[in-house]
Amino acid sequence: MKRIFGVFGDPISHSVSPTMHNAVFSALGMDCIYHAFNVKSEQLEKAILGANAMGFGGLNLTVPLKERALKLDCIKPDPLAGSIGAINTVVFEKAGEITGYNTDGLGAKKALLDAAVEIKGSKIVVVGAGGASRAIIFQLAADGADITVINRTEEKAIELARDISGAALQGKIKGSGLLGLKDLLKEADVLINTTTLGMHPNTENSIATAEELHPELTVFDIVYNPLETKLLKEAKSIGAKTVSGSLVLVYQGAEAFRLWTGIEPPVEIMKKAVLEALEA
Numbered sequence: 001m002k003r004i005f006g007v008f009g010d011p012i013s014h015s016v017s018p019t020m021h022n023a024v025f026s027a028l029g030m031d032c033i034y035h036a037f038n039v040k041s042e043q044l045e046k047a048i049l050g051a052n053a054m055g056f057g058g059l060n061l062t063v064p065l066k067e068r069a070l071k072l073d074c075i076k077p078d079p080l081a082g083s084i085g086a087i088n089t090v091v092f093e094k095a096g097e098i099t100g101y102n103t104d105g106l107g108a109k110k111a112l113l114d115a116a117v118e119i120k121g122s123k124i125v126v127v128g129a130g131g132a133s134r135a136i137i138f139q140l141a142a143d144g145a146d147i148t149v150i151n152r153t154e155e156k157a158i159e160l161a162r163d164i165s166g167a168a169l170q171g172k173i174k175g176s177g178l179l180g181l182k183d184l185l186k187e188a189d190v191l192i193n194t195t196t197l198g199m200h201p202n203t204e205n206s207i208a209t210a211e212e213l214h215p216e217l218t219v220f221d222i223v224y225n226p227l228e229t230k231l232l233k234e235a236k237s238i239g240a241k242t243v244s245g246s247l248v249l250v251y252q253g254a255e256a257f258r259l260w261t262g263i264e265p266p267v268e269i270m271k272k273a274v275l276e277a278l279e280a
């Protein structure tokens with residue numbers, strides 16, 4: 001009998017996770033299927049308990065359920081998911097307990113490692129202070145990066161920097177408003193955009209222009225619709241290294257697969273499936 005995996009979200013019809021995970025199951029000859037389920041926030045606990053009762057292999061959670069999942073009594077969050085404040089991967093343990101993980105930050109880290117970026121000691125500027133930023137910064141601070149988080153609403157950047165400092169991770173962190181971006185970029189090794197600027201349909205927007213970037217910078221945009229954002233185009237035009245947001249999708253999924261199955265994820269198959277789905 002096929003083992004069922006799935007992603008819960010609302011809306012969910014545009015998710016590429018089913019294509020990505022089903023490509024893996026098929027390539028590895030696993031008798032499993034991954035399906036997208038539309039689950040409303042108020043039904044989340046029942047849906048997770050139901051999936052556990054029905055012997056599901058594992059779940060991903062996406063917008064708007066990640067933060068809500070942390071408040072449910074039925075899930076025990078691992079410490080990193082607890083600090084981030086969001087769960088994107090649910091593991092059904094053999095003994096019946098349900099554990100919540102967050103693989104978004106690790107996904108972003110692996111995308112940077114793919115581009116041969118040294119994280120420890122790197123000067124990283126992260127724009128945006130929402131949920132995605134939080135997951136990424138917790139991971140990169142744990143890996144010893146020197147991070148400045150800047151945000152349109154400055155207080156949110158300062159609050160996020162305070163939370164990270166409070167977690168006593170090895171990296172350094174500061175928070176400030178968007179105004180300082182130009183000067184910060186002159187000294188930075190990596191720029192990460194976690195805001196929605198440049199996302200379809202506003203594809204002409206970008207957090208920085210080519211003149212504000214420099215060729216030694218690695219520019220990472222977590223927006224993957226379009227695949228090549230205005231920011232990445234500007235970066236390429238001056239010879240800077242670029243990292244596509246589609247890789248976060250791949251690596252967060254790869255780490256979820258590892259947690260569910262204990263099997264080394266075939267990332268090249270996942271990358272191909274995601275690119276084909278996003279290009280279509």
Ligand code: ATR
Pocket residue numbers: 127128129130131132133151152153156194195196197
């Ligand atoms: P997610 O959970 O996906 O990270 P979010 O919590 O909605 O999404 O966060 C979106 C981020 O993009 C925020 O940091 C937001 O800035 P504010 O805190 O000031 O709202 C940022 N953002 C969205 N639109 C923006 C814009 N036009 N210019 C600058 N920043 C923007």
